[in-house]
Amino acid sequence: MSQAALSSSINATTNKDPADVRHNWTLAEVEALFALPFNDLMFEAQTIHRQHFNANEVQVSTLLSIKTGACPEDCKYCSQSARNKTNLEKERLMEVEKVLEAAEKAKAMGSTRFCMGAAWRNPKARDMPVVLDMIKGVKALGLESCMTLGMLDEDQAQQLQDAGLDYYNHNLDTSPEHYNQIITTRTYQDRLDTLDHVRSAGMKVCSGGIVGLGEKAADRASLLVQLANLPKQPESVPINMLVKVEGTPLANVDDLESFDFIRCIAVARIMMPQSHVRLSAGRSAMNEQMQSLCFLAGANSIFYGCKLLTAENPETDQDTLLFKKLGINTETVVDDSSNQDKRIKTSLVNAQHKDLFYDAVN
Numbered sequence: 001m002s003q004a005a006l007s008s009s010i011n012a013t014t015n016k017d018p019a020d021v022r023h024n025w026t027l028a029e030v031e032a033l034f035a036l037p038f039n040d041l042m043f044e045a046q047t048i049h050r051q052h053f054n055a056n057e058v059q060v061s062t063l064l065s066i067k068t069g070a071c072p073e074d075c076k077y078c079s080q081s082a083r084n085k086t087n088l089e090k091e092r093l094m095e096v097e098k099v100l101e102a103a104e105k106a107k108a109m110g111s112t113r114f115c116m117g118a119a120w121r122n123p124k125a126r127d128m129p130v131v132l133d134m135i136k137g138v139k140a141l142g143l144e145s146c147m148t149l150g151m152l153d154e155d156q157a158q159q160l161q162d163a164g165l166d167y168y169n170h171n172l173d174t175s176p177e178h179y180n181q182i183i184t185t186r187t188y189q190d191r192l193d194t195l196d197h198v199r200s201a202g203m204k205v206c207s208g209g210i211v212g213l214g215e216k217a218a219d220r221a222s223l224l225v226q227l228a229n230l231p232k233q234p235e236s237v238p239i240n241m242l243v244k245v246e247g248t249p250l251a252n253v254d255d256l257e258s259f260d261f262i263r264c265i266a267v268a269r270i271m272m273p274q275s276h277v278r279l280s281a282g283r284s285a286m287n288e289q290m291q292s293l294c295f296l297a298g299a300n301s302i303f304y305g306c307k308l309l310t311a312e313n314p315e316t317d318q319d320t321l322l323f324k325k326l327g328i329n330t331e332t333v334v335d336d337s338s339n340q341d342k343r344i345k346t347s348l349v350n351a352q353h354k355d356l357f358y359d360a361v362n
């Protein structure tokens, strides 16, 4: 593809009208973006980022594992799969009270969104009343709520929406072409169906993938094509770097080159200009300079103050310090569930207190 044609396809994404976000990306266009000289790619990504977001703000959430391990699925990267011989300590579904205690503490420490993850293939009927109570409790605290519980049917999605769930996370993980190398116990279409149920019920979608799974460059492009060409692009797009866990089939896979990861963030930003691109799992292995390049490439969301499900997350004090060095503030959240413009501002940069952050798991 010529530079001029590429420029014009990029420019088509820069209109702020949601109706003009593109949903017809081709693999060739996306591969051409990945192939841009690094500085050109970063410039394009940062330019688009500034048209849609405050470039010096990052959204932060707290993530809590509400049910850990013993998952029947066979995701080859995951420490929580019962099929992988990891040393992960299994935990049953947490009590609602415990979850709400954690959420309350997270709120007191400045968190605006509370994400709850359970290692399930899908929630069972007996689990639903418990998770619905968790959502209602978290909402009553004035926090945004997010859950990741595996596959959902239409009815379950509606129940979650009715309870007030704001976001549902369900990742596509990788490209359709590479998918069978990674998971065999659910299909790509199963994932798309769950996203469709979440959307139809009226919730916001959080969906992304993992890179460094031994996939080809074309697979990373293909994953982004899938995400960007959804009927409505996800509001939140986590881009995870594989965290290699001893005992999983991917424990010894080759490392992904750092620049390939940063390019992935930049291309996601260009293709999904209105989405929050989340620098997610794998961040603990990244030094400050690499994280900074990811923010420059358009990443504008992270988890802090908790274990990222079961993977290690950087110490929160390090996050505070890095944000301070970069002049980054945490994003102002507008609660549009009421007519009042309730602005909940967290102030990472201004707060000097070490105890601003909270480990929601321990």
Ligand code: SF4
Binding pocket: 071, 072, 073, 074, 075, 078, 079, 080, 081, 082, 118, 119, 120, 121, 150
């Ligand atoms: S990624 Fe999710 S579905 Fe797959 S094994 Fe882990 S917990 Fe289960």
